[in-house]
């Protein structure tokens with residue numbers, strides 16, 4: 001039998017395996033063509049055979065404005081079909097209710113899109129932001145207590161002390177006259193200072209010492225955001241080997257290592273302190289305590305690499321996003337002196353003669369909160385998010401096939417002319433409404449559904465304190481310029497956001 005098999009090996013291969021292989025290839029081609037024809041039925045612009053729609057709507061102001069004009073012309077469309085390069089289709093949701101539907105589907109039905117989030121894993125590791133399914137469930141449960149209101153309340157003195165550092169820095173720059181500050185840079189230093197203290201009780205002095213190591217970390221975060229966009233918006237960079245060997249790939253690895261090093265340093269220092277019994281000066285249990293000591297649902301504590309990933313996620317998500325929120329809020333208030341004065345009146349009446357903001361003051365700073373919300377509408381710190389639908393999604397007459405990445409462009413939904421009157425106008429009074437933008441999902445700076453932002457309350461409190469105290473101490477006047485948004489991982493400005501400050 002063995003001999004017969006050996007003798008006829010080539011014939012067996014030819015008559016049995018070859019047809020099987022050809023059938024499999026034909027089935028694959030058929031499924032690709034079927035998917036293609038489904039995608040081609042969806043509304044969307046004409047596709048370039050090679051680039052798809054890559055060159056149509058870029059991340060800079062020109063591309064964003066083009067998309068906003070597209071929205072005006074296709075005001076009733078709920079989706080748009082895009083294609084990145086020759087094969088990768090992407091659906092962008094243009095309707096808030098549909099965005100809500102996608103975000104409210106079970107997290108197992110809408111995991112994070114691997115293509116969009118893979119790059120994040122290279123510098124953040126597998127933390128809460130990127131993990132999926134069961135791992136996400138148990139991790140979210142484990143980390144939620146770190147964001148309870150009682151814990152946020154215990155950070156009030158840190159928010160206030162760190163704001164004092166910023167205010168004193170600006171006071172010394174102003175002297176008896178005025179000074180011009182780049183609010184993006186100073187907000188970033190402030191939020192990093194806060195998160196390092198709250199996450200690991202680490203006093204970095206980064207606001208004052210611009211040569212500190214922490215500032216290298218900030219530039220690494222800045223570069224990572226820039227390189228991520230470079231990597232997804234230039235076709236050859238989509239080929240992993242090409243990117244690896246390119247100068248940008250080299251820089252990318254350097255930046256990823258720098259970011260990981262920062263969290264490793266922090267975790268190792270705390271482990272060392274625990275082992276040696278050294279007393280760490282802490283105001284409260286910080287995030288790292290919770291990570292080191294809390295068991296997951298199976299009773300195990302997190303491994304070092306999991307802890308590092310969570311630390312990287314907290315440090316990254318916890319400072320760059322909030323910095324963007326603070327910077328745009330200050331810039332918009334500096335552009336609208338009448339609204340700024342109204343805020344100041346509110347703050348003065350709440351604080352009386354006091355400087356520091358207490359927990360019980362927060363609810364009374366209603367108008368100031370509305371100003372912050374409105375600037376996050378126009379300039380959402382996280383401009384877009386992406387999920388993959390794990391089951392066919394029927395939208396009116398269309399089918400979005402299972403496995404398709406679905407992008408939710410928060411930045412476009414926040415200015416959708418069908419839902420927002422005068423969408424480009426800065427008008428905080430919109431937030432008197434219970435449902436601004438007419439839908440529960442027209443305004444989603446912190447996303448919505450199961451995987452919404454865990455740090456929302458932390459961020460809003462931190463933003464409110466620093467913005468209110470700045471307005472209380474300084475008069476702001478934004479240096480006029482054409483605002484050029486830059487939609488990277490975080491929404492930035494292509495040019496510096498300069499504001500003239502004068503002590504009150």
Ligand code: HEM
Nearest residue numbers: 129317318321322325381382385446447451453454455459
């Ligand atoms: C103004 C500030 C902030 C904004 C606008 C913001 C926005 C968001 C958004 C839109 C998401 C969803 C991301 C996605 O689906 O891919 C998210 C998730 C997340 N955010 Fe924030 N964030 C802010 C501040 C913070 C802070 C201060 C922290 C932590 C200290 C934080 C930690 C996280 C984490 C861990 C996730 C993942 C949650 C999960 O998947 O369960 N964020 N954030």
